[in-house]
Amino acid sequence: MQFENTTALITGASSGIGAEFARQLARRGADVVLVGRRENALTAVAAEITADTGRKAHAVPFDLDVDRAGVLLKERLDALGLTVDTVVNCAGVGLTKAFVESSEQEIHMQLQVNAEVPLGITRAFLPDLLAAGRGALVNVGSMTGYMPVPGMGVYAAAKAFLIRFTEALAHEVRGSGVMVMVLSPGPTRSGFYARSGTSTDGARFQTPEQVVRTALKALDRRRPPVSVIAGSSNRVVRRLVDFLPVRTVLRLAESRPAA
Ligand SMILES: NC(=O)c1ccc[n+]([C@@H]2O[C@H](COP(=O)([O-])OP(=O)(O)OC[C@H]3O[C@@H](n4cnc5c(N)ncnc54)[C@H](OP(=O)(O)O)[C@@H]3O)[C@@H](O)[C@H]2O)c1
Numbered sequence: 288m289q290f291e292n293t294t295a296l297i298t299g300a301s302s303g304i305g306a307e308f309a310r311q312l313a314r315r316g317a318d319v320v321l322v323g324r325r326e327n328a329l330t331a332v333a334a335e336i337t338a339d340t341g342r343k344a345h346a347v348p349f350d351l352d353v354d355r356a357g358v359l360l361k362e363r364l365d366a367l368g369l370t371v372d373t374v375v376n377c378a379g380v381g382l383t384k385a386f387v388e389s390s391e392q393e394i395h396m397q398l399q400v401n402a403e404v405p406l407g408i409t410r411a412f413l414p415d416l417l418a419a420g421r422g423a424l425v426n427v428g429s430m431t432g433y434m435p436v437p438g439m440g441v442y443a444a445a446k447a448f449l450i451r452f453t454e455a456l457a458h459e460v461r462g463s464g465v466m467v468m469v470l471s472p473g474p475t476r477s478g479f480y481a482r483s484g485t486s487t488d489g490a491r492f493q494t495p496e497q498v499v500r501t502a503l504k505a506l507d508r509r510r511p512p513v514s515v516i517a518g519s520s521n522r523v524v525r526r527l528v529d530f531l532p533v534r535t536v537l538r539l540a541e542s543r544p545a546a
Contacts (some may be wrong), residue, residue: 288423288466288503288506288507288511290312290315290316290317290373291315291316291317292316292317293316293317293318293372293373293422294317294318294319294320294369294370294371294372294373295308295309295312295317295318295319295320295371295372295373295374295375296319296320296322296364296369296371296373296374296375296412297309297312297319297320297321297322297375297377298322298323298351298375298376298377298378298404298405298408299322299323299376299377299378299379299427300319300321300322300323300329300332300377301321301323301324301325301328301329301332302323302325302328302332302477302478303475303477303478303479303495304377304427304472304475304477304495304498304499305321305323305375305377305378305427306321306332306495307495307496307498307499308375308377308425308499308502309321309332309336309344310332310335310336310339310499311496311499311500311503312373312375312503313336313339313340313342313344314339314340315503316342317342317372317373318342318343318344318345319333319336319342319343319344319345320344320345320347320364320369320371321333321344321345321346321347322347322348322349322351322360322378323348323349323378324348324349324350325348326346326348329346329347329348330346332344332346333345333346345367345369347360347363347364347367349363351378351399351400351404352396352399352400352404355407356399356403356404356407356408357404357406357407357408357409357410357411357412358407358411360408360411361408361411361412370415371412371415371416371422372416372419372421372422372423373416373422373423373424373425374408374409374412374413374416374422374423374424374425375425375427376404376405376408376409376424376425376426376427377425377427378400378404379400379401379427379429379446379479380396380397380400380401380442380482380483381397381401381431381439381442381479381483381485382397382439382441382442382483382484383438383439383483383484383485383486384438384484385438386440386441389441394441397441397442397445398441398445401442401445401446401449402445402446402448402449402452405426405449406449406452409424409426409456412424413460413465416465417460417463417465419464420463420464420465421464421465422464422465422466423465423466423467423468423506424456424465424466424467424468425468425469425470425502425506426449426452426453426468426469426470427469427470427471427472428446428449428450428453428469428470428471428514429442429443429446429471429472429473430471430472430473430516430521430524430525431443431446431447431540432446432447432448432449432450432471433447433450433471433525433528434528434536434539434540435533435536435537435540436540436541437537437540437541438541439483439485442483443540446471449469450469450471450514453467453468453469453513453514454469454513454514457469457513458513466506466511467513468502468505468506468511468512468513468514468515469513469514469515470498470501470502470505470515470517471514471515471516471517471521471525472493472498472517472518472521473491473493473516473517473518473520473521473524474487474490474491474492474493475492475493475494475495475498475517476492476493476494476495477495489542491518491520493517493518497517497518498517498518501515501517501518502515502517524539527539
């Protein structure tokens with residue numbers, strides 16, 4: 288897919304996979320709009336990208352854990368005079384915690400940032416993409432979205448929602464010129480595990496570079512797949528969970544953490 292002289296909005300761009308999306312899209316010639324809460328981190332990523340690629344990189348500090356986040360973000364970008372051709376919904380947050388010990392706020396925040404926000408951003412930005420008849424929408428799911436994950440049930444269920452929603456949407460907009468894809472990483476080296484309190488025991492990590500390369504390579508295909516899983520061992524696990532009894536899958540999910 289061509290990204291030259293386009294503009295890409297990336298949420299969760301202050302670190303990890305989102306920051307890497309911004310780097311690789313800018314290397315392919317896109318200007319980038321970086322969204323996250325940590326202003327210093329966003330500014331640092333933006334400066335690095337501009338120095339490296341010469342592309343414009345706009346840091347837009349924004350807390351997505353608010354009502355109508357998609358509409359408000361669109362208004363902010365409109366006020367800045369920024370129109371986007373590509374949207375990457377990468378902001379995400381998870382907590383490893385027993386459900387009964389999780390507070391109302393912790394539960395709601397995970398549903399909001401991982402499911403409602405990408406849905407709202409998609410609703411707010413997709414009409415412009417469809418009107419232009421080009422561009423891409425990438426929602427970042429997770430391997431956990433394909434299985435029940437004890438201790439991370441809310442996060443995994445929110446990612447399952449995002450995967451199913453994105454797959455259905457991709458079919459709705461087929462033929463429009465806009466590529467809609469859900470990318471599901473397995474364990475990836477970023478601050479996510481530390482922030483979520485997830486054990487790294489038994490996890491086989493990919494790097495954000497590998498994950499994003501997989502996504503962009505898929506978008507380069509003449510007919511990009513709707514669902515993309517990063518990493519060959521994760522693709523094997525994805526197939527296995529459809530055939531194994533739920534009890535076995537639960538034990539697997541418990542012993543092999545996959546944020
Ligand atoms: N790492 C993994 O093993 C793994 C595996 C599967 C899927 N994923 C998914 O990959 C995506 C990126 O995660 P990552 O691994 O790159 O972890 P990360 O480094 O922790 O990145 C998470 C990003 O989300 C942003 N974010 C979180 N809450 C936000 C809020 N309320 N408002 C705005 N931005 C918010 C963070 O920015 P601020 O902190 O600046 O707000 C940060 O940029 C997530 O959707 C995650 O669920 C990760």
